[in-house]
Amino acid sequence: MRFKDKVALVTGASGGIGQATAYRLASEGGCVVMVDLHDCTLPDQDRPHLALRCDVADEAAVMACIHTVLDRFGKIDVLCNNAGITCTHAPITEIDSADWMRVMGVNLFGTAHFIKHTAPAMIAAGHGAIVNTASVAGIRSGAGGNVYSASKAGVINLTQTTACDLGGYGIRVNAVCPGLIETGMTQPIFDYARSAGKEDRLGARCELRRYGKPEEVAAVIAFLASNDASYITGQALPVDGGNTASLNLPGMKV
Numbered sequence: 526m527r528f529k530d531k532v533a534l535v536t537g538a539s540g541g542i543g544q545a546t547a548y549r550l551a552s553e554g555g556c557v558v559m560v561d562l563h564d565c566t567l568p569d570q571d572r573p574h575l576a577l578r579c580d581v582a583d584e585a586a587v588m589a590c591i592h593t594v595l596d597r598f599g600k601i602d603v604l605c606n607n608a609g610i611t612c613t614h615a616p617i618t619e620i621d622s623a624d625w626m627r628v629m630g631v632n633l634f635g636t637a638h639f640i641k642h643t644a645p646a647m648i649a650a651g652h653g654a655i656v657n658t659a660s661v662a663g664i665r666s667g668a669g670g671n672v673y674s675a676s677k678a679g680v681i682n683l684t685q686t687t688a689c690d691l692g693g694y695g696i697r698v699n700a701v702c703p704g705l706i707e708t709g710m711t712q713p714i715f716d717y718a719r720s721a722g723k724e725d726r727l728g729a730r731c732e733l734r735r736y737g738k739p740e741e742v743a744a745v746i747a748f749l750a751s752n753d754a755s756y757i758t759g760q761a762l763p764v765d766g767g768n769t770a771s772l773n774l775p776g777m778k779v
């Protein structure tokens with residue numbers, strides 16, 4: 526019950542890693558605020574929770590969302606910036622500015638908006654934990670297209686800079702960097718591999734030789750959000766089956 530009496534806001538909570546995170550925090554006693562473009566539900570409706578629709582890329586909508594939460598619960602102890610979208614893998618010469626603005630708007634600016642407008646309440650409270658969902662694509666090339674990778678590298682750097690801004694107020698800021706996880710975002714990859722009889726190739730280049738589940742990322746987000754991580758801040762932790770630990774040279778794995 527690490528989140529008993531705590532209010533935890535999770536963005537991108539209608540599915541995938543965000544939904545698994547909301548479920549995990551709620552199962553550990555948290556009052557969970559689930560934020561998404563789409564409707565969000567908790568399996569156990571008796572647990573204290575709130576579902577809000579909000580486009581994280583829209584700063585005015587983010588401010589309104591945070592006001593609603595503070596009016597209702599009076600505080601935000603935990604913020605999980607998880608909403609994200611992917612983008613084309615086209616080469617840089619073929620990417621237009623609309624793609625850059627759309628993906629940066631959600632993945633990077635959305636994260637910044639929520640930190641900016643949640644931080645004052647955390648500062649007033651003298652504590653807080655923020656966990657951003659970045660990606661292995663923000664650490665190495667090859668896991669996402671140019672735009673997505675740059676947005677996630679931005680999230681990792683924002684994690685470090687905001688950890689410096691807010692550390693003096695007792696607020697920790699960390700990130701997780703998931704590898705290949707089966708969610709709505711990656712469903713086309715999984716569908717293609719299965720229909721082509723190549724399911725055994727999914728995650729095969731990871732040291733653990735498998736892909737991950739949303740719950741495995743949620744467990745790490747919950748750890749970083751909890752007091753178990755009380756002396757960790759400014760870090761970006763891969764949750765990738767060892768993917769970023771090796772050079773992953775083609776042909777080197779059996």
Ligand SMILES: NC(=O)c1ccc[n+]([C@@H]2O[C@H](COP(=O)([O-])OP(=O)(O)OC[C@H]3O[C@@H](n4cnc5c(N)ncnc54)[C@H](O)[C@@H]3O)[C@@H](O)[C@H]2O)c1
Pocket residue numbers: 536537538539540541542543560561562563579580581582607608609610611631658659660661702703704705706707708709710711
């Ligand atoms: N699945 C993977 O392999 C993987 C790997 C690395 C990082 N990630 C990151 O994990 C996070 C969660 O993604 P997922 O894999 O669970 O995919 P997902 O598509 O299941 O979940 C993303 C959620 O974000 C919401 N969302 C999208 N744009 C939004 C917006 N503007 N405002 C509010 N909500 C919005 C979607 O509605 C969705 O519920 C993302 O940041 C993604 O980049 C995923």
